[in-house]
Every structure is written in C-alpha cells, then in structure tokens.
Amino acid sequence: MMQEIQMMTTKRTWSAKWQDFVFAVRQVDRTQIGIAIGLTPLAIFMLLPLFYIFNHAFKPLHELFLFPPTFVVREPTIQNFSELLALTESTVVPVARYIFNSIVVTFLATLGMVIFGAMCAYPLAKHKFPGSKIVFGLVLTSLLFATEAIAIPRFVVVQSLGIMNTYWGHVLPMIAMPVGVFLLKQFMDQVPNELIEAAKIDGAPEFFIFLRIVIPIVSPAMATITILAFQSAWGNAETSTLFMQDDAMKTLPFYMGTLTSNLANSVARQGAAAAGALIMFIPSLLVFLVSQRKVITTMAHSGIK
Amino acid sequence: MSTRTPILSDHPSPAPAGLGETKSKLSQKLRYLLSEIWKFRLSYLFILPFLVLFVIFILIPVVAGVLLSFTYFNAIEFPTWKGWMNYQNLFSQDIVFLQHVLPNSFKFALFVGPIGYIFAFVLAWLIAQLPSTLRTWYALAMYAPSLSAGVAMTVVWTVMFTGDRSGYINSFLLKWGLIDKPLYFLIDKDYLLNIMIVISIWSSMGIGFLAILAGILNVDKQLYEAGRIDGISSRLQEVWYITIPMMKPQMLFAAIMSIVHTLKSGGLGSTLTGSNPTPNYAGQLMIDHIGDFGFIRFELGYASAISIVLLIMCFLLSKLFWKLFGPKEDE
Numbered sequence: 001m002m003q004e005i006q007m008m009t010t011k012r013t014w015s016a017k018w019q020d021f022v023f024a025v026r027q028v029d030r031t032q033i034g035i036a037i038g039l040t041p042l043a044i045f046m047l048l049p050l051f052y053i054f055n056h057a058f059k060p061l062h063e064l065f066l067f068p069p070t071f072v073v074r075e076p077t078i079q080n081f082s083e084l085l086a087l088t089e090s091t092v093v094p095v096a097r098y099i100f101n102s103i104v105v106t107f108l109a110t111l112g113m114v115i116f117g118a119m120c121a122y123p124l125a126k127h128k129f130p131g132s133k134i135v136f137g138l139v140l141t142s143l144l145f146a147t148e149a150i151a152i153p154r155f156v157v158v159q160s161l162g163i164m165n166t167y168w169g170h171v172l173p174m175i176a177m178p179v180g181v182f183l184l185k186q187f188m189d190q191v192p193n194e195l196i197e198a199a200k201i202d203g204a205p206e207f208f209i210f211l212r213i214v215i216p217i218v219s220p221a222m223a224t225i226t227i228l229a230f231q232s233a234w235g236n237a238e239t240s241t242l243f244m245q246d247d248a249m250k251t252l253p254f255y256m257g258t259l260t261s262n263l264a265n266s267v268a269r270q271g272a273a274a275a276g277a278l279i280m281f282i283p284s285l286l287v288f289l290v291s292q293r294k295v296i297t298t299m300a301h302s303g304i305k
Numbered sequence: 306m307s308t309r310t311p312i313l314s315d316h317p318s319p320a321p322a323g324l325g326e327t328k329s330k331l332s333q334k335l336r337y338l339l340s341e342i343w344k345f346r347l348s349y350l351f352i353l354p355f356l357v358l359f360v361i362f363i364l365i366p367v368v369a370g371v372l373l374s375f376t377y378f379n380a381i382e383f384p385t386w387k388g389w390m391n392y393q394n395l396f397s398q399d400i401v402f403l404q405h406v407l408p409n410s411f412k413f414a415l416f417v418g419p420i421g422y423i424f425a426f427v428l429a430w431l432i433a434q435l436p437s438t439l440r441t442w443y444a445l446a447m448y449a450p451s452l453s454a455g456v457a458m459t460v461v462w463t464v465m466f467t468g469d470r471s472g473y474i475n476s477f478l479l480k481w482g483l484i485d486k487p488l489y490f491l492i493d494k495d496y497l498l499n500i501m502i503v504i505s506i507w508s509s510m511g512i513g514f515l516a517i518l519a520g521i522l523n524v525d526k527q528l529y530e531a532g533r534i535d536g537i538s539s540r541l542q543e544v545w546y547i548t549i550p551m552m553k554p555q556m557l558f559a560a561i562m563s564i565v566h567t568l569k570s571g572g573l574g575s576t577l578t579g580s581n582p583t584p585n586y587a588g589q590l591m592i593d594h595i596g597d598f599g600f601i602r603f604e605l606g607y608a609s610a611i612s613i614v615l616l617i618m619c620f621l622l623s624k625l626f627w628k629l630f631g632p633k634e635d636e
Binding site for chain 2: 035038142157173
C-alpha cells in the first residue's frame with residue numbers, strides 16, 4: 001500500500017514535470033508560431049518587388065505589356081538578356097566591359113574599405129592617442145554628409161590628383177567612406193581591455209594583437225562591413241558619373257542608370273532594364289547570403305561581454 | 306646632424322627672467338605632447354591610410370563646400386564673395402524651398418526616420434524571438450530590399466505605379482472595384498510623397514536593422530533571468546530595462562544609419578518621376594533642391610548653401626541621438 005502510494009506520487013511528480021515541460025515547449029512555440037505567422041505577410045510584402053523583378057526579367061515582349069498585368073512569367077525566355085547584350089553591341093562599349101569594370105572596382109574597393117577601416121578603427125577604440133577624439137568626431141560628422149552635396153569640390157580634387165579615368169578614381173573616393181570605421185570602432189569598444197593588456201604583457205607586438213586578437217573577436221562586424229562595402233561599391237554610380245569621362249571606364253550601375261532614366265516615358269527598353277536590374281541584384285544577394293549566416297550565428301555566440 | 310642638434314637640444318638656452326617661467330611651462334607641455342605622440346606612433350601608422358584618403362576626399366571637399374556657400378559660383382567664372390547673401394535668399398526669397406521643400410522634407414524625414422527606426426527595432430526584436438533557422442529566413446526577407454536599393458529598382462516602381470490601367474497597382478485596384486478610373490500615382494501631388502515614404506521604409510531595413518538584430522541576440526541571456534529575479538515581469542519591461550541599455554552602441558549606429566538612409570533617399574522623387582523638379586514640387590526634398598540648383602541651374606554657391614543647411618540639421622539630429630544612446634562619462 002505504502003509502496004503503491006509512493007509510486008503514485010513519484011509517478012505524479014514525473015508526469016507533472018513532463019506536463020510542465022510540454023507546457024513550456026508549447027508556450028514558447030505558441031508565441032514563436034504567432035510571431036512567425038504575423039511576420040509572414042510582411043515578409044511577402046517585402047519580397048514582392050524582388051519576386052517581380054525575377055519574373056519580369058524572363059518575360060517575353062508580349063507578356064511585358066500584357067493586360068491585365070501578371071506577376072508570374074508564363075513562358076520564360078532569356079530574350080531580355082540577349083536584348084541587353086545586343087543594345088550595347090551597337091554602341092562603342094560592350095556591356096561585358098561595364099561588368100568587368102564593376103567587378104574590378106568592387107573587389108578593390110571592398111578590400112580597401114574593410115582593411116583600412118579596421119586598421120583605423122582599432123587605435124580609435126583602444127588607444128587614447130592625442131587627437132583620437134578629433135579624428136573620431138570628424139568621422140562621425142562626415143557620416144551625415146551626403147556625398148551628393150560635395151560633388152563639385154570632390155570633382156576638382158580628383159581632377160587635380162590626375163586620377164580621372166583610372167580605377168583609382170573609382171576606388172580611392174569609395175574607401176574614404178566613414179561608415180565602416182564607425183561600425184568597427186563601435187564593436188571594438190566591446191573587446192575587453194584586459195585581453196589586450198594581457199597580450200601586451202606577454203610581449204605581443206601591436207600588429208599581432210590587432211590581427212590575432214581584435215579581428216577574430218569582431219569578425220561578425222567584419223562580415224557586416226563586407227556586406228556594406230560590397231553593396232555600396234557594387235551599386236555606386238556616382239564615381240562613374242563624376243570622375244569618368246571615358247565610357248570604357250564606367251561601371252554597370254551607371255549603364256543601368258542610362259537604361260532606366262527615361263523609363264517613365266518610354267517602354268521600349270523595359271525588358272532589358274529588368275534584366276539589368278536582376279544582374280545588379282544577384283551578386284548583392286549572394287554576398288549577403290554568404291556573410292549573413294556568419295553575422296547572425298557568430299553574433300549569437302560571440303560572447304563579448 | 307650638426308645643424309639639427311641645436312633645434313632638438315634638450316637644454317634650451319636660458320630665457321630672460323619673467324618670461325622664463327611661462328616659456329618653460331609651454332615647452333614642457335609641448336615636450337609632453339610630443340613624447341605622447343611618439344609613444345603612440347604605431348597608432349598613427351594604423352590610421353594613416355584611411356585618414357589620408359578621408360582628408361583628401363571628404364574633409365577638403367566639405368571645407369570647400371562651406372566656403373562656396375558664401376559665394377556666387379557658376380562653375381565657369383571664378384567664385385565671387387557674397388557673404389550671407391545665399392542664406393538670406395534661401396530663408397526669405399526662395400518660395401519653392403519654404404512652401405514645398407521644407408514641409409515635404411519634414412514629413413518625409415519624420416516618417417522614414419523615427420517611424421522607420423522604431424519599426425526596424427520592433428521587427429528585429431520579433432525576429433530575434435524566433436528559432437535560429439526561421440530567424441535567418443525572416444532576416445533575409447526584411448534585409449533583401451535594401452540590397453536592391455539604387456537605380457536598379459526604378460524599373461520596378463515605375464511599372465508598379467504606372468498611371469494608366471496597365472500599372473500593377475492600378476490594375477489590381479480596378480479589378481477589386483476600389484477605384485473607377487486609374488490614379489496618376491507619380492504625378493498627383495497627394496500620392497507622390499506617400500509613395501516615396503513607403504518605398505523608403507521598404508528599403509530601409511538595411512545595415513542598421515542588422516546591427517539592431519545582432520545587438521539583441523548579443524545580450525547575455527543570464528541577464529534576463531537575473532532581471533526576472535529582480536522583479537521584471539513583462540517582455541516590454543525586459544526590452545526597456547535590459548535589451549536597450551545593453552545594446553546602446555548598436556542602437557546609436559542604427560540611428561545614424563537611419564538619418565543617412567533618409568538623406569540618401571532624398572533624390573527618390575526625381576528618380577521616380579524622371580524629372581527634377583518633380584511635378585508641382587510634390588516630391589521635392591532637400592537633395593532634389595540641391596540637384597536642381599547645382600546641376601541644372603549651375604548656381605553652385607547657392608546649392609552649397611542649401612547643403613550646408615542640410616548638414617547642420619542632420620548634425621543637430623545626430624547630437625540628439627548621441628545624447629540618448631552615446632557613451633556616458635561615468636560608464
């Protein structure tokens with residue numbers, strides 16, 4: 001009898017515990033499911049224009065101007081892409097040249113922004129050298145200055161440096177972007193000073209500390225900066241418009257701009273423009289997909305306290 | 306070597322009495338500063354590459370922009386000094402600026418800035434509650450529009466909002482019987498600014514949003530448990546007392562990025578309608594106004610003055626955010 005009761009109670013507590021666990025799991029799941037369901041329409045709304053551009057780029061001509069308009073392509077073709085290529089064959093510069101320029105410029109500018117940005121951010125965050133506050137203040141203030149507003153003086157500067165119509169004219173002004181320095185500095189602030197001090201006591205040279213201690217800790221921020229740098233370089237039409245007079249030195253975004261500039265009035269090149277927009281979008285998406293995983297997972301486990 | 310020795314000598318020749326005390330104090334200070342600079346020579350080496358480019362391509366042009374704002378400059382003749390004339394004209398004579406650009410900019414900035422910012426935070430917080438596999442996909446969905454920002458998306462929006470029945474939005478509204486005849490979205494002044502706001506918020510979940518998301522995920526989970534023991538009862542309190550204070554650096558960054566995004570999407574009206582000035586000045590913002598005077602009328606001095614006003618406005622805003630989220634002295 002006693003044994004039975006004891007068994008009952010242990011059983012009951014076990015089952016109660018189990019029920020508690022199930023309840024907790026359900027509770028968590030329910031809010032999460034609720035959030036997921038609530039966010040889904042928003043996610044669809046956000047993705048709709050992108051979904052549209054994917055479909056639009058593959059539509060044959062008679063579907064582009066169909067009434068009523070359709071979202072989903074019925075007979076996908078690559079006609080628009082060949083039209084985009086054909087459009088540039090008739091002009092002096094083939095589209096392949098624009099794409100090549102874009103790749104070179106984007107690669108160099110991204111590399112420069114990430115490396116120089118990190119190098120500049122480290123002393124700003126961790127060394128209180130004379131003038132550090134002034135430098136950071138300048139970086140912060142310039143963050144807000146739209147480059148459109150200083151286009152004319154910039155043009156004069158680039159011209160007098162003699163780097164018009166060179167890749168330097170694209171890359172160097174882009175590297176001077178203060179956003180990367182700012183973000184990296186903000187993250188490097190969170191690197192524990194004790195870690196750096198300990199390394200210094202062990203006799204580690206400054207460059208070793210930077211490369212082997214600080215950079216790995218802020219690697220999520222580095223990934224974020226890579227996305228940002230790539231995106232701004234890949235989509236940048238400003239340096240082409242202002243600093244390049246030679247058409248062979250201009251980049252893809254500039255060419256896209258010429259394609260879409262009169263779109264509101266003419267419908268002739270809509271297909272080619274959609275194809276071009278897709279070509280512009282895909283690399284950004286790929287870079288993001290590669291770095292995003294790193295950003296979110298490393299952020300969750302980076303453990304900077 | 307022999308010529309340098311007297312200059313760098315550690316024992317300067319004794320100065321006459323009276324002046325000597327202040328002079329030695331000054332030289333002591335100077336020597337201390339120089340030794341500090343020498344001590345941190347490696348730090349300067351680290352910042353040098355970026356700083357050189359920064360000075361050449363941003364600092365010098367900005368200073369030149371400020372100077373130009375006090376001149377009349379048409380890009381051909383040498384600028385002539387006009388003093389405060391440009392600023393006076395801007396605030397007393399420029400009817401377009403006062404009646405259209407300023408109210409438009411205010412409305413646009415209010416919606417895209419603070420409301421977009423709060424929206425980004427709420428969204429990031431909700432996504433952070435999800436299990437990690439789902440989280441990645443939702444984050445991607447929200448972030449993807451900002452990847453497409455720039456000239457490329459013009460093709461989407463112009464076709465979406467085309468003013469006849471072949472436009473997607475018009476077509477759907479007609480089909481559902483919500484309207485009788487197509488709306489001229491991109492020409493009508495009642496619609497243009499609102500459409501610009503929607504598009505800007507759509508593409509605003511960019512790097513600031515990612516920073517917020519990362520910041521929320523980075524908050525130590527133990528803090529929430531500790532908070533519960535200390536009497537925090539609701540999720541809202543958790544957000545207010547734990548999450549936000551713990552992620553101030555990211556909040557500040559996101560705020561600055563939101564200001565920058567608001568600024569950058571300024572030219573949207575001209576891109577959408579394909580004309581600057583926009584029809585009836587309905588979508589005219591500061592950036593369009595600068596472009597109008599700078600690159601169409603070539604009154605570069607006046608355009609510079611407008612951009613300086615814009616800079617000052619943004620500077621004051623960022624000061625406000627810095628006060629809210631910036632590092633405090635006692636921390």
